[in-house]
Amino acid sequence: MSLEQEQRTLDRRQRELTDLQKKLAREQSKLTAAETKANAAQTAAAKARTESTRSSKLRLYQSALRDKERAQKEIASLQGKIAVKQKEVNTATAKVGRERQRIENAAAKKRKQDALQLNRAMGSMNRTIEDHATRLETLENMPEKVTVLYLGTSPEDEVRLRIEAEARDIHEAIRKSDNPQCVAFNDRWAVRQSDLLQVLNETNPDIVHFSGHGAADGSIVLEDQFGNSVLLDKERLSVVVGAAAKHVRLIVFNACYSDEEADKILRHVDATIGMTNSISDAAAKAFAAQLYSSIGFGLDLQTAFNQARAAIALASPEEFDTPRLRVREGVEAETMVFVG
Template sequence: MTAASKAAQTAQDRLSREERTEESRRKRHEERAQRASDRDRRELDDRLSRAESAIENTIRAVQQPKPEKLRVLWLGASSLGDLRVGRELKIIRKMVQSAQHRESVEIDSRTAATIDDLLDGLTEFRPHVVHFSGHSDDDLIEFERDEDVIHEGTVVSAEAFANAVSSVDDPPSLVLLNSCNSAAQAELLVDGVVPFAIGMTDEVFDADAIAYAGRFYGTVANGQSIAAAHRVAKSKLEMDEDLSGDELPQLFVADGFDAESTRLVEPPDA
């Protein structure tokens, strides 16, 4: 090999080494750039994940309101002044105030209740329970008129009353008719109007109606189920008033609902 050939070969070898070195540097640079890109992407994904979690937690906090108080719309009507509806309300309040979860119950009481009181209470107060104390029979219920003297009340059919209760966007869960011969109306109410209803199978004396109502709401405010509150209140009548069988109030339950597991008042920490 001539000197010129050797020089050319040496130059070619040097160029090849430089090219390989440059290629190696280029690959290392690309690898570093790729690692940096991967790191940046992981950091971005991590930030996005934390942001999404924060948003989900915020949405969850907004969508989960604090537990509501039990709202009871109490309606008392005695146009002839022959029923002690005021005494009943007093005993109900007393029993609730003595209960463990008294702060979880709110009562909107409307004495001398008219049909407008019923409708206003349903739309403004949005009650979970509608309680009526007054006169009734199998298919009629009597409200007062807006008058200042003893008078004949406004008689409303059971169907009209049921239609009123079901007319609002959020009907109550329970209707308690603490009035004579109201069991038939209560049974009608659980046929597509409310999940639970309580009525009296016979005539009911003031003392019995008062005792049942007070004990029922006191038990509800202690966190017991609807069924348990009904049993406890009936026991009060059985022991104190010696009532039994058809003399006792009846609880009606719509298909698909369970009074044994339904509590109207949940403990604050439940």
Template sequence: MENLIEKQNLRILFLASDPSNESRLHLGKELQSVRDKLSANVHFEIKDHLATKPNDVMNEIMNYKPQIVHFSGHGSSEGELCFEDEYGKSKTIPPEALASLFNLVTDYVKCVIVNTCYAERQSKAIAQFIPIVIGTKSEISDDAAINFSSGFYTALNPDLSTESLKKAFNLGCIAIQFDGNLEEHLKPVIIYGSPGVRFASEVDSAFSLISNPKGNAVTTLINGLTLTGRKMGLTEAEAKKIIDDKIWKLQEYNNGIIEYEKNLKAILRDEFPLSDSSFTALSYLQSGLNLTNEDVKAINEKILSDPNLDNANSWYNRGLGQSQLQNYELAIEYYSKAIEKNNDYSAAFSERGLCHSKNENYELAIEDYSQAIEINNNWEISSNLSTTYFDRGFSYYQINPKIDENLNKAIEDWNQTLELNPNENSAHYNLGLAHEKLKDFDKAIKCFVKALEQGYSRKAVIYSGIIKCYSQLGETKKIQEWTKKAKNDLNLLDDLKEEYSGNNVES
């Protein structure tokens, strides 16, 4: 299975706020500097949200699922981040509240940058849950904050390991020095999460390009990670638990991808394009499997771009699916699509004819059956020449009033069915009914007896048909003989009248 994570860019969320009652900052300049530094790095994408309100922080992080969250703006001396209220005025979020949010997003957020004044307290609170957090000790100038961002994103490596993030941090500090500011380069601080948090991040990075966590290479990786965990101060058991949890999540992820793909393909066998109800069903499946919108988008793009979705065979299979659901009108539409793609598709004509028959449009059914028989090409497992003759005979028989011409055509088709498939005992039974309608009782009796000899399952109706024909012929002795046979064979004499119907041909 193709690993979808591998194809996703690493996401940076840039959240900026410059309340009107605070000193003005050059946030647009900082954002443009970040974009410029990342423009040549194909591994990253960036999304910004300016004039950020407190609720925006939660919504943007939960929906975008970034690996790096960058706050830019104002901070208070108490360590609170300043955002905007509905009037554009300053509204703060305390460190504990923001830290609680990051406790929920540890699966994907690997680094948080708080590029504001007095961000050290906020950064320490967040570092309980995030491997690397970058803040400031005290008040920092606008120019220094911009230079730090420029240097940091210049050195940013897509592995987001502790070492690469530390390198990017150091280059950010150097960028402040290069601008001639020898004091402020000491204000940014890098705060490391606990050994467990940082090790979990290392494990995530190590497994990011692995789709199947099995094999000798993975065993070697696990051994190496275990040693890394020890260096970070973890016991072997602690490191093993973090690695095992990651492997379990990866397996669950892979299973979820496979399950979603399987269900999407199954729905596409029934309908195309997808209906609103199918999209709703898939969204519930996505939620149950804990797949992101990006995961689902990648799967949909891969499967829905398959040119085979629009070929004759796919439309035929959708017709079968809808026919089984008794959605005959939609099935007819899909079979018609199949015929548009391949006008020599006998199976599609035959199955469309069957749907018309189910809708009691017997004339249209006969037209399709006749076309299928004339073409006699491209049959499928569920449809063949024999069954098409049989089904056309059924349609001829069902047309009311039952004139001799249509009954004789039905007889011709059922005889043709038996030439192609002598074991089709339903055809013998149907022939008996047709001959009975034509008052050719001797032929009817022979057909009923043949069906009985070949093991036709509905014995009661056959005995009833035979007895009725002998009644029409006035042969009392035969009536008594067959009544006795029925009683001995079935012990269902009381049920004969109830089960028998002269119009119930086998379809």
């Protein structure tokens, strides 16, 4: 039964007990009155001077004794009933107590569960707030327009590369993205070592993209004044980047073996993308076009890189694992977004 039902049963038992106790009190009063009456009649009979008076008092005495006997029997009966009723009251009281305790325990358990749920909800809310704050900070620090500096070289004394086709594909991919107006694409051709500081100062880029040949030691191939190849190692390149990279966050080396010694460049920028092996024209073009298309759609760098690798898987499956993304310690590619 419910607590309400148990309480009604207890209340009824207590009322019944109270009624029996009142009846017992009345019968005890009757017993006292009968005893007083019998004693008075007995005394009067002993003092009577006439036989008729004595007989009258004795009859009164006998009547009082009968009243006393009836009262005693009723008292004994009521005392038995009261004892039974008291047990019923005790049992009902215990049931009410157990039901109240059960309800209190259930309520305490519910409060504990609610507190745990609230703590979990607050924890989730705090994490959401922190995530939103991180995203908001990223958005606040995000430039209104991201500038890409494309540096293309294909010296006369090297195998000819179709870097013009790669640049054209990147242009088209950006144009078809969600935010083409937010990506400024600047291309420079036949780049010499002496040109680097000049073009970096002119464009003040967020992303620098090298496209051309790369040497096995990680050096990139530029051109001299006669159009022939000249190597620029990562040590010297890091000095140039460190001197001019005011806003550069990402450098893409779309050249063979360009992942070598990338840690030297990571001293100055947040992330680099390089090639761990030789890479074909087809794979390089597919990778670059998809990378900037994804950036133009507002995707984070990790997702953009993954999609660019997927484009290689379609164009040249055996070169899928050639690109490698590196980020500086403390930087997460998943939070690097160039276009909002």
